[in-house]
């Protein structure tokens with residue numbers, strides 16, 4: 778890695794860490810080593826990074842409320858991206874996450890028991906979407922439901938109807 782390349786990646790890593798993204802995600806996104814990212818984290822946030830595993834996407838889609846919020850997040854992200862690559866467009870994810878937070882407050886979901894995804898959870902969900910672990914399907918009611926690949930169909934979170942293979 779050239780010095781210039783490394784500097785650019787360091788600046789990008791610092792931006793992402795300021796947003797609250799986990800060091801493991803930042804390392805993946807920038808190609809910097811885990812140790813280098815942890816060091817940047819300590820400098821940026823004046824604290825050691827939290828450790829622990831990222832949640833898996835299935836655990837984030839357990840409740841009806843969480844499924845509806847994930848539909849919202851996917852819808853915004855899909856609108857923003859130009860092409861559906863099999864890689865996350867982090868810049869668009871940042872934007873989508875901001876819109877998502879605005880919409881939540883518009884819908885008066887803040888401070889309710891609804892699931893408010895963190896930026897890290899949003900990343901996990903969008904990754905599942907771009908790698909096609911999760912896909913969207915449309916219900917007869919007009920609502921959108923999320924389906925997990927190779928799993929039993931999830932009922933529509935809006936009307937409760939069982940989804941069939943169409």
Ligand SMILES: [Zn+2]
Pocket residue numbers: 916917918919920933934935936937938
């Ligand atoms: Zn429905």
